[in-house]
Amino acid sequence: MLKNGVLDPQGKAIGHALESLGFEGVGEVRQGKVIELELASSDRNAAEAEIDQMCQRLLANTVIENYTIEIEE
Amino acid sequence: MLKNGVLDPQGKAIGHALESLGFEGVGEVRQGKVIELELASSDRNAAEAEIDQMCQRLLANTVIENYTIEIEE
Numbered sequence: 001m002l003k004n005g006v007l008d009p010q011g012k013a014i015g016h017a018l019e020s021l022g023f024e025g026v027g028e029v030r031q032g033k034v035i036e037l038e039l040a041s042s043d044r045n046a047a048e049a050e051i052d053q054m055c056q057r058l059l060a061n062t063v064i065e066n067y068t069i070e071i072e073e
Numbered sequence: 074m075l076k077n078g079v080l081d082p083q084g085k086a087i088g089h090a091l092e093s094l095g096f097e098g099v100g101e102v103r104q105g106k107v108i109e110l111e112l113a114s115s116d117r118n119a120a121e122a123e124i125d126q127m128c129q130r131l132l133a134n135t136v137i138e139n140y141t142i143e144i145e146e
Contacts, residue, residue, distance in 0.1 A: 038100030
């Protein structure tokens with residue numbers, strides 16, 4: 001997700017579109033992305049550390065984006 | 074997320090980029106989007122029904138995408 005304070009024009013556009021479709025009570029809308037990947041690893045901690053590296057080096061733009069990691073086994 | 078069986082070129086590109094950065098054991102990668110919105114509603118069931126309508130009418134392309142709804146209070 002974009003960090004708080006970073007303008008999210010896509011989110012704003014979605015919010016306006018929902019309003020014009022008649023949905024009421026919609027406040028702030030933010031759009032982000034989700035990346036699902038399969039990892040051949042049996043060590044949960046090692047997997048989390050590796051994914052964190054992936055986020056830092058490729059998946060997230062940490063200047064403007066936050067990221068969270070969820071692991072399913 | 075794109076439905077299973079729908080080609081995801083963005084996911085494939087991410088997978089290749091991770092490989093060329095030296096990350097090993099990366100299997101299938103899929104990219105999707107997440108939309109966070111604030112809703113002025115005190116009724117959890119009503120909120121979920123409304124969000125489902127939003128997904129059907131605007132947020133998701135149900136021909137090629139699946140969606141899940143999570144509500145935080």
